[in-house]
Amino acid sequence: MSHIHIEISDLTFEYEPDTPVLDHISLSAGEHESVGIIGANGAGKSTLLKLLVGLHLNYKGSIRVEEIPLKKETLSRVRERIGYVFQDSESQLFMTTVREDVAFAPENYGLPEEEVDRRVERALEQVHIGHLRDKSIYRLSGGEKKLVSIATILSMTPDIILMDEPTIALDPKNRRNLIRVVNEFGHLKMIASHDLDFILDTCGRTILLDHGRIIKDGPTEELLTDQELLEAHGLELPLSMSR
Amino acid sequence: MSKIDHAIHEFQTIEQMAKRDGRVNRIHPLVKLCLTVLYIAAVVSFPKYNLAGAAVMAVYPIVLFNISGVSFADAVKRLRIVLPLVLIVGILNPFFDRRIVLEIGALKVSGGVLSMLTLMIKAVLTVFSSYLLIATTPIEEICCAMNCIRIPQVFVIEVLLIYRYITVLLSEARRVTDAYLLRAPGQKGIAFRAWGPLAGQMLMRSMDRAEQIYESMRVRGFNGQFRLRRKGRNSPFDIIYFLVWVLVFITLRFLPVLEMVGRAAA
Numbered sequence: 155m156s157h158i159h160i161e162i163s164d165l166t167f168e169y170e171p172d173t174p175v176l177d178h179i180s181l182s183a184g185e186h187e188s189v190g191i192i193g194a195n196g197a198g199k200s201t202l203l204k205l206l207v208g209l210h211l212n213y214k215g216s217i218r219v220e221e222i223p224l225k226k227e228t229l230s231r232v233r234e235r236i237g238y239v240f241q242d243s244e245s246q247l248f249m250t251t252v253r254e255d256v257a258f259a260p261e262n263y264g265l266p267e268e269e270v271d272r273r274v275e276r277a278l279e280q281v282h283i284g285h286l287r288d289k290s291i292y293r294l295s296g297g298e299k300k301l302v303s304i305a306t307i308l309s310m311t312p313d314i315i316l317m318d319e320p321t322i323a324l325d326p327k328n329r330r331n332l333i334r335v336v337n338e339f340g341h342l343k344m345i346a347s348h349d350l351d352f353i354l355d356t357c358g359r360t361i362l363l364d365h366g367r368i369i370k371d372g373p374t375e376e377l378l379t380d381q382e383l384l385e386a387h388g389l390e391l392p393l394s395m396s397r
Numbered sequence: 398m399s400k401i402d403h404a405i406h407e408f409q410t411i412e413q414m415a416k417r418d419g420r421v422n423r424i425h426p427l428v429k430l431c432l433t434v435l436y437i438a439a440v441v442s443f444p445k446y447n448l449a450g451a452a453v454m455a456v457y458p459i460v461l462f463n464i465s466g467v468s469f470a471d472a473v474k475r476l477r478i479v480l481p482l483v484l485i486v487g488i489l490n491p492f493f494d495r496r497i498v499l500e501i502g503a504l505k506v507s508g509g510v511l512s513m514l515t516l517m518i519k520a521v522l523t524v525f526s527s528y529l530l531i532a533t534t535p536i537e538e539i540c541c542a543m544n545c546i547r548i549p550q551v552f553v554i555e556v557l558l559i560y561r562y563i564t565v566l567l568s569e570a571r572r573v574t575d576a577y578l579l580r581a582p583g584q585k586g587i588a589f590r591a592w593g594p595l596a597g598q599m600l601m602r603s604m605d606r607a608e609q610i611y612e613s614m615r616v617r618g619f620n621g622q623f624r625l626r627r628k629g630r631n632s633p634f635d636i637i638y639f640l641v642w643v644l645v646f647i648t649l650r651f652l653p654v655l656e657m658v659g660r661a662a663a
Contacts, residue, residue: 245609
């Protein structure tokens with residue numbers, strides 16, 4: 155079995171008292187896995203990803219990332235290993251140009267200038283947006299912003315990538331491009347999405363969440379072809395399966 | 398282009414101008430920051446009736462506009478909102494200080510008018526010198542210079558984040574006004590009764606986005622400290638540039654240069 159990268163046990167989290175968004179969740183994910191997280195709105199998908207990257211630390215239970223327990227003291231070590239692509243790219247990008255934004259993380263980690271440049275170029279090439287290097291963030295289209303936000307994460311060369319609704323605002327061409335990028339990333343990825351076809355194309359394993367609980371965790375094809383199960387939890391068969 | 402889009406565009410144009418590879422742009426940001434601070438200190442230190450002294454200080458922005466390639470006309474255009482406010486400074490002086498302090502032929506100038514003009518000149522010069530600083534130095538480099546002179550980190554980060562959030566605030570304002578105007582066809586501007594809710598919405602959404610941006614920074618290794626760097630090497634020319642200007646400021650501040658020039662010409 156591959157090396158365990160993320161281990162969650164008995165995780166409970168609530169924004170307001172007595173209304174758990176995640177309710178006693180336990181799961182683990184290995185080094186080269188690609189895990190889809192699906193569920194209707196409010197199922198807890200985004201919250202789960204935010205917890206994994208330490209955006210909320212007031213949870214119950216335990217989260218370990220590459221053996222490191224996730225807590226305030228270990229936050230920077232954990233974040234060096236995880237890249238998180240936000241649902242809303244508008245909020246992820248804040249520097250003036252694409253290059254500056256992609257360079258933000260490597261610069262923050264104190265890497266030498268040549269290494270920063272090398273990482274920026276590589277990340278831009280990976281998502282095929284080298285031509286946008288000097289473009290102003292404000293002038294990008296929605297799809298371009300999404301690709302840039304993925305490049306900002308790739309420049310960190312993370313061991314784990316978490317993506318929250320990565321296909322929002324992407325046209326078919328950019329969506330295909332993203333599927334290729336995700337499949338080329340050989341390490342652990344966890345993708346929360348409503349786009350079940352995207353999950354089908356990129357994830358070997360899928361976790362179905364409903365009201366903060368894991369309903370099923372298994373091979374993607376098996377889970378996404380179970381119409382009864384999906385409909386019982388507010389989802390539908392992927393378009394490619396329903397034809 | 399809407400007014401807000403135009404404002405964002407202007408903001409970005411200044412940023413791009415600051416990042417050019419120009420002669421003044423290449424000077425160390427600490428030199429430019431210190432010179433700007435010294436210049437402002439020298440300008441504001443002129444006595445209120447010393448109009449000629451303050452006016453001579455215009456030499457710094459004039460030279461800088463020439464060697465930096467920053468357009469003076471664009472500067473005036475961009476500062477058209479600030480300049481009238483600046484010019485209001487001292488507008489009441491003529492009503493309070495009516496003592497005649499200067500006679501130029503038949504023209505009698507009161508102390509109030511003279512102090513008002515001096516104040517206006519001082520204000521305009523300080524605004525231009527600040528504009529020249531931001532038009533030739535990226536905000537990150539200005540913050541880097543502030544770090545060098547041991548200005549508290551928390552203050553430097555505040556400056557940087559406020560600067561970054563300006564565009565966030567502007568784009569939120571554009572979205573809110575667009576959403577409003579699309580549902581108020583034929584209406585000019587925003588109805589007075591909608592100002593409160595719109596301002597509230599804008600504030601809430603801006604705070605929300607600012608929070609998300611902060612989260613995005615945190616997950617990319619930001620831990621409260623910016624690692625500010627600048628490209629290029631420090632050059633001895635920077636030190637010479639600094640010393641020459643300091644000498645010029647001291648000369649202009651403490652010697653009656655105009656008087657001396659006038660005497661020499663006579």
